[in-house]
Amino acid sequence: MISWLKPSVAERRLLPEGRSAGPMPWVIGIMMLLTTLAAAMGLAVGNASASLSNDIAGKLTIQVPEANQSTKNGQIRAILSEIRQVNAVVGVERVSDAQLAQLLDPWLGNVGADEDLPMPALIDVTLSRADATTILEITNLVTGIAPKARVDRHATWLSPLASLMTALKWLAFGLVLLMASATAATVILAVRAALNTHGETIAIMHLLGSSDNQIARLFQRRIALDAMLGCVAGFGVALAVMAVVGTRIGALGSDLLGGASLGLFGWLSILLLPVAGTALAAMIARLTVLRTLGKTL
Amino acid sequence: MQAFVRALMELKTVSRACRGHAWPVRENNSVRDFGRVMGTIVQFDNVGLRYGTGAETLTDVSFSLKEGGFYFLTGPSGAGKTSLLKLLYLSQRPSRGLIRLFGEDMVTLPRDRLPQFRRRIGVVFQDFRLIPHLSSFDNIALPLRVMGQSEKEVERSVTEMLGWVGLAERASARPATLSGGEQQRVAIARAVIARPDILVADEPTGNVDPDMAARLLHLFDGLNKLGTTLVIATHDLHLLTRIGNATMMRLEDGRLSDPTGLLRYPPRRDGVLA
Numbered sequence: 040m041i042s043w044l045k046p047s048v049a050e051r052r053l054l055p056e057g058r059s060a061g062p063m064p065w066v067i068g069i070m071m072l073l074t075t076l077a078a079a080m081g082l083a084v085g086n087a088s089a090s091l092s093n094d095i096a097g098k099l100t101i102q103v104p105e106a107n108q109s110t111k112n113g114q115i116r117a118i119l120s121e122i123r124q125v126n127a128v129v130g131v132e133r134v135s136d137a138q139l140a141q142l143l144d145p146w147l148g149n150v151g152a153d154e155d156l157p158m159p160a161l162i163d164v165t166l167s168r169a170d171a172t173t174i175l176e177i178t179n180l181v182t183g184i185a186p187k188a189r190v191d192r193h194a195t196w197l198s199p200l201a202s203l204m205t206a207l208k209w210l211a212f213g214l215v216l217l218m219a220s221a222t223a224a225t226v227i228l229a230v231r232a233a234l235n236t237h238g239e240t241i242a243i244m245h246l247l248g249s250s251d252n253q254i255a256r257l258f259q260r261r262i263a264l265d266a267m268l269g270c271v272a273g274f275g276v277a278l279a280v281m282a283v284v285g286t287r288i289g290a291l292g293s294d295l296l297g298g299a300s301l302g303l304f305g306w307l308s309i310l311l312l313p314v315a316g317t318a319l320a321a322m323i324a325r326l327t328v329l330r331t332l333g334k335t336l
Numbered sequence: 337m338q339a340f341v342r343a344l345m346e347l348k349t350v351s352r353a354c355r356g357h358a359w360p361v362r363e364n365n366s367v368r369d370f371g372r373v374m375g376t377i378v379q380f381d382n383v384g385l386r387y388g389t390g391a392e393t394l395t396d397v398s399f400s401l402k403e404g405g406f407y408f409l410t411g412p413s414g415a416g417k418t419s420l421l422k423l424l425y426l427s428q429r430p431s432r433g434l435i436r437l438f439g440e441d442m443v444t445l446p447r448d449r450l451p452q453f454r455r456r457i458g459v460v461f462q463d464f465r466l467i468p469h470l471s472s473f474d475n476i477a478l479p480l481r482v483m484g485q486s487e488k489e490v491e492r493s494v495t496e497m498l499g500w501v502g503l504a505e506r507a508s509a510r511p512a513t514l515s516g517g518e519q520q521r522v523a524i525a526r527a528v529i530a531r532p533d534i535l536v537a538d539e540p541t542g543n544v545d546p547d548m549a550a551r552l553l554h555l556f557d558g559l560n561k562l563g564t565t566l567v568i569a570t571h572d573l574h575l576l577t578r579i580g581n582a583t584m585m586r587l588e589d590g591r592l593s594d595p596t597g598l599l600r601y602p603p604r605r606d607g608v609l610a
Contacts, residue, residue, distance in 0.1 A: 049481055052474055053467075240467050246427055247479045247526075248455030251448070336429060336447065 053244075054237055054257055063229045063262070064269035067222060071273030071316050072280075074218040078312060079281055081211025082305035088204035091197065097129075097166040098193040099177065103185050104159040114185040115160050121180055122164065127173040130165035169194070219319060226266070226320045230258055230327040245335070255328040259321050266320030270313035376436075377403040377534065377565050378424065383433030385419050385590075392431070393419045394590045401567065403533075406560045408576050409569040411587035417569040418462065418538055420587060424567060425459045425536045426450055438533070455483060458532035458564075460540045464523040466511040472522045473498065473507040479530040497525045500555075502548070516543040524552060534565045541572055553578055 101118060105111035115133060122131055134142075139158060140149070166173060169192070178190045194201075234241065241254055301309065378401035385394040394416045401407060409417050422428040423435060426442060435442040437453060445453070458479075466475045473494055480490045498504045501521040511519050520543045527535060535556070541549040549572075557579060560566050567585075568575070576584060586593045 047487070049474065049477070049487070052470060239465070243465050243467055244478070244482065245451075246425060246454060246459060246465075247482050248451045249482045250451040253482065333447070336427065336450070 050257060050260075053240065054233070054261055061229065061265070063225065063265045064272070066225050067266050067269030067316065067320065068273035068276075069269075070218050070222045070225070071270045071313060072277045073273075074215055074222075074316070075274055075277035075309060075312050076280060077211045077214040077218065079277070079301065079305070079309055081208050081215065082301050082308060084204050084211065085208040086300055086302055086305065088201055088208060091204065092201055095193040095197045095201070097169045099164040099166065099169075099174070100191045100193065101162040101164060101177075101181055102159045102189045102191065103162070104157075104187050104189070105185065106157040111160055114188070115162065117184045118162060118181055118188070121184065122162075122177060125173070125177060125180070127166045127168050128164060128177075129167045130163075132163050134161035134163060222316065222319065223323045226262060226323040227327050229265075230262060230324045231331070233258060233261070234328065234331055241332070242335075245332075251329055251332045254332060255325050258328045259325040262324035263317055263321035267313075267317045270316040274313040375402050376400045377405075377438060378567075379434070379436040380423075381434040381436075383423065383430045383435060385416075385423065385428065386431040392590055394423075394430075394587075397433070397590075397592045399585065399592055401565055403565055404560065404563050405565050406556075406579050406582040407565075407567045407585055408579075408582050409567060409585045409587065410571070410576070415587040416590040417587055419590075420592075421459075421536050421538055421567070421569055424534070425457050426454050455479070455530065456533040458527035458530065458535040460520075460523050460527045460535070460537035462538040462542070462569075464511070464519045466519055466522055466526075468511050471508045471510055472503055472514065472518075475511070475522055476525045476529055478526060483530060493529060497529050501525045502551075517545065517548060520544055521548065521552075524555070528555065528559055531559070531562070532564060534567065535559060537566070537568045539570055539572075540568060541570065541575060549575075550578075 101122075103111055103114055103118070105114060119131055119133065122128055136158075139161060143158075164177070174190070174192065181188045181190055241249075244254060378399075380397050380399050383394060383397040384392050386392045397420065409420065411417050419428070423430055424437075426437075429443060433443070438456065440453070442453070467478070470478070476497055477490045477494045480493060485493075495504070495507070498507050501524065503509075503518060503521055503525075506514060506518060509518075511522070514522065520540065524537070524540055527537065537556075540556075541552055544552065553575060556566055556568065560579075570576070576582065
């Protein structure tokens with residue numbers, strides 16, 4: 040790979056323009072910065088979405104809106120006792136009055152702790168599987184004990200958020216593809232410009248017996264070096280941006296954003312981006328040169 | 337001159353090895369086996385060439401060139417000499433007719449096989465076509481580098497060639513700083529350095545003084561003696577008389593006249609007018 044990227048002095052003289060003389064390394068650098076950020080966002084949001092889905096998929100909350108305290112306590116005891124018998128239930132916990140008051144505090148102030156204010160009781164249930172049969176079984180069981188009780192699936196509440204995160208993930212990957220296409224277009228334009236600039240040199244080399252592959256190799260190597268320069272610079276800046284954003288997200292302490300990490304696969308994918316960018320540029324350059332030369336004799 | 341001929345003989349071996357295929361070298365007047373008819377290196381049969389939708393530049397051109405022959409192509413300006421040479425050095429395909437070089441049909445030859453034939457043809461262009469950003473040395477070295485010779489070998493061959501064409505002191509000079517005659521010598525050196533089987537030259541002595549013209553003619557003669565077939569387009573009538581065994585080809589209005597019959601296939605042996 041290294042020797043392939045190291046042209047001989049004679050080959051360097053054949054296409055004399057300096058490596059970073061043109062705008063291509065800059066354009067590719069900016070593309071790589073945006074691609075890396077988009078890919079990182081896509082992977083992080085994807086991981087957060089998966090984490091959120093795992094968290095909410097097997098969670099239920101049972102609301103028992105009974106005004107009479109003793110009746111409510113009786114119903115809760117019965118529900119807790121019965122519901123533990125269901126196979127798919129792996130955890131049942133009543134939300135304490137203190138936790139409930141804390142939850143209501145932002146809306147009702149400290150009146151949430153007032154015993155005269157009728158508050159529904161909440162029971163959190165964790166299931167090993169959240170299929171429709173299990174949900175129906177639990178709903179029947181709960182309404183059999185407390186007819187006014189309501190069974191709420193967390194997935195129902197949070198599915199719009201999960202959908203949004205999934206959409207953001209695909210949007211990010213779409214942006215990566217667009218960026219790759221734009222990079223390819225940039226390379227094609229740069230190669231065509233270089234072919235025009237060096238048209239006479241190429242024509243003479245052809246007449247002296249150069250094959251298309253020999254000529255393509257010269258351009259491919261030059262474009263690859265330009266692309267590598269741009270990719271490394273853009274990737275470096277992107278890593279710095281990611282480090283800053285990561286630190287800020289960590290400081291928020293949010294459970295939802297906390298799931299937005301890259302993971303091992305994510306980091307490996309991100310690290311492959313500059314390599315892929317360079318390889319893509321070299322491949323596009325080669326194909327463009329071969330295609331253009333193929334139209335000549 | 338003898339040193340140069342010796343150098344060419346050495347180059348012959350190296351350049352053939354670099355072309356990636358070996359062929360029997362013509363020694364003692366034996367014939368190379370290219371699957372072609374013995375002794376014929378170029379064959380044109382009813383060749384016509386038309387640029388775009390214009391009139392034919394070349395019409396019904398038929399001739400054959402013997403391997404190791406020395407040919408002068410003459411004719412008035414606009415007769416089609418350069419077009420004929422373009423067909424010879426594979427820069428153009430004909431609009432019609434058949435062209436065989438080295439026993440292969442060049443009209444239907446796939447594009448990707450053209451380079452291996454071009455490497456066997458040296459060309460001196462009328463306008464030199466030197467690469468402006470390369471030094472004399474690098475311009476001359478180009479055919480050897482295209483063939484993949486080692487830099488050590490390239491340096492040895494090019495240095496010797498530069499000395500022979502009298503440009504040893506101008507090795508690092510770029511074409512723009514060379515006089516017309518010097519550029520022409522660089523162009524000739526580039527054309528012959530790989531010791532081609534055919535050398536095609538378009539007015540190769542047009543910009544040099546008589547002394548250099550004589551030296552270049554000696555070079556061409558030396559190459560011819562080594563087996564290179566030469567086709568030289570020229571207006572210089574003196575050149576025609578300097579090479580005793582040369583055959584003249586004359587183009588007029590895109591048609592080739594062949595009064596001696598020597599260009600026919602097979603050529604007339606006696607050269608008597610038909």
